[in-house]
Amino acid sequence: MSKSRKRPTAARHKAPARNQNDAPDIPRFRDANAAENYTKSLPRKFASTKFVCKPMLISLGVLEGVTQLFCNIGCENLLNLIAYTYELPTREFLVDSGYDNEKRKATFQLLGDRRYIDFAMINEILGLPSSNTSTVFDILPAEFNHETFRTEIIRGIFSCADRDKATFIIHSCLRIAHRILVCTVFARKEAGQVTKNELFFLWCMMQRANPPIPDFASFFFHKCAHMRSTMSDDVCIGGFVTLLARGLDIELPDEYQPVDNRNLLDECALINMHHILRRNMSSFTWYCPQGVGYLILPRPSSHKLHLP
Template identity: 35%
Template sequence: MGKTTARTHTHGSSIDPNPQKDIAGPSRKAAGKRKKRGEEGSDPSLTNAEIKTYRSNLRGRAIRPTKFYHKKSMKKLGVHDGVYHLFIKLGWRGFLRLCDRTYEEPTMEFLSTYARDDDTEVLTFQLKGEHHRLTYEELDSIMGIDDPFRISPQNQEYQDFLRCPDANFWMQISGLPTFNPSRQRAKHIVHPCWRIAHRVLTTSIFGRLEPGQINRCELFFLRSMRHALSLSFSGFFLDKCDSIRQRSSGEIFIGGLITIIGRAVGLDFPDAEYIPVDTPPNFLLDCDTLIRMEMLLDRGTRTYSWLDSDKAPVYILPSWIGSSFDTGDPDTWLPPDQLTQRCIPRIR
C-alpha cells in the first residue's frame, strides 16, 4: 500500500470557495499483534465482501453539499471573533478556514473503502482508485486541529456525558431548565456565537438532514468549547462515517470534508471530470443561508435581526453582543431581560 503525505488544505475549488483567505461494521481493531500509534504493517483493511456491502448500502442515496463557515458574513454580523474564540478553545483553530465542494464519486469511494484502527490510530482508504494511509494525527492536522492532547469518542468523560448531559450548561445557553434530545432544538440557543458554532458542526462533521436539532454529542462539543477541552476530529468524524455506511437510507452531507482529505493527499478534482453536487454553488454558511434557515432576517438597512425559537427578533446585528461575548461569563450569553426573568446561574 503506497504511503501518502498529507498537506494542509484550506480551499481548492475553481470558484474561490473560501472568500476569507443495515450490517454490523468490521471491528475497529485490526487483527494480529497490536502496533504502536502510526506504525506501518498490519494496517486496517476491509474484505471485498465488506466493500461490496457498503457500496450496496450507499448506492442511490442523495449526496448533499457540506456547508462551511463564511468568515466575511460573520464579520458582517459582528460575531466572527466570538465564534472563532469558541473553536480555538476546542483546539480546532484552523477548522473555520476549511472550505471545498462536494462530489458524489469521491464521497462514495471513500465511505465504501476506508478502514480504521483505533489502537494504532491509522486510517486507510481509497480515492480515485489509489490507496492512501493517514494517521489520526495527520487527519486532525489536515482539518486544522492543532492540540496534541485530544479527547476521542472512547474517552470516559465523553461517555459519562452521554449518560448524563450537563443540564446546567444547557440552561445557561438556552434558558430551558432541562435537556431532552428528543425535543430540544438548537433554535432554543439564544446567543448567535453559540448557535452558529453549533450550526458549523451540524453542517460539516455531524452533517445531517435536520441540523436544527441538538443531540448529546453536539452539546458535549459546545460544553467542551466552554471548558477548553480539545476534541479529536478523526474519532468523531469516523464514527459519523461508520453510521452513514452501516445504514441503507438517508442523505449524506460530509462529502466536502472528503474532498479536503483527497486534496491533502495530493489528488485533484478538475471541473472537466467532476461535477459538484451543488450547482449553482450552495456550500457556504453565509448570511443568505442563515436567512433560509430562519435564523436571520434582513432588515434592509445593512443590519439584520437575529431570531429566537419563536422567530421573533432578539438582537440587531451587528452590535455589541459579538465583541462582548465571553465564554467565561454566562451573563454575556443571554439578553439582560432573559437573565433577569430566568435567573440563569453563573459558573464559578
C-alpha cells in the same frame, strides 16, 4: 524525513467543467462488502459540505467571538477550510472507510487508491487537532452534564417543547458556532434536534482552563461509520473527502463536477435554514421557535463570550 504539508486555506477553487457525455467509472473494491454497500448507497442523496463564510460572521458581528470559541479547542483552521463536494469519490470513501481507535489509524479508498494512515496525518492535512486522549463519544466525561449545560445556554427563555431545538441557543457566538459544527464536523444538512455530542463540543469551547480537545479524525471516522450504517440521511461529508484527496495528492478527474456550488454557510443559507431573519439591508434578527425575531444582529456586545 516526511514531506511537510500545507494546510488548506480559504482560497476559492474554481469548479472544474465537465463534459456531460462522459460518465464516471464505477469504482472497483477489494472488499465484497464495500461493493455491496456501494450498490445500496446509490439511492442516497449527496449535498455539499457548507464551510464557513467569514463575511457572514462579520455582518452578524460574531467573527471575534466565534473565532475564539474554535481557538479554544484548537479548531480555528476549520474556519479557513473550503472545498467542493463530488459525488463519486464521496460515495466511494463512505462505503469503504474504517478506523481503529486503539491504533489511531484509518483506512479508506479514493479513486481506487487504498490508504491506511494515522489519525495524526489526517488531522495535519486538515490543520485540525490531534489528541492522544480523544474522547470516546459513547462515554462522555463525568464533569460534563448535558442537562445542566443546556439549561445554562437556554436561560429559561423557551418552553420545554422547544428546548431541544437548535434555535433554543440564545448566545450569538454559541448559536453560530453550533451551526458551523453541524454543517462541518457533524455533517448534517439541517440542525434539527441538538444532540448530546453537539452540546459536548460547545461545552468544550466554553471551558476556560485546559478545555478538552476532541480528536477530529477519530470523531470524523466514527461519524462516517454511523452514516454508513443508517443509509438514510443526505451525505454531507464530501468537502472533507475532497480536502483529504488534495492533501494526499490524489487528483480528481477534470470531468467531475460538484454536486452543487452552494458550499458556503452565508446569510442566504442561514435564512433558508430558518436560522436568521433579515431585518433590513444591514441587520438581522434571530429566528426562534415561535417565529419571532427576538435579538437584533449585529450588536456591540455579541462578541463577548460570557453567557447573557
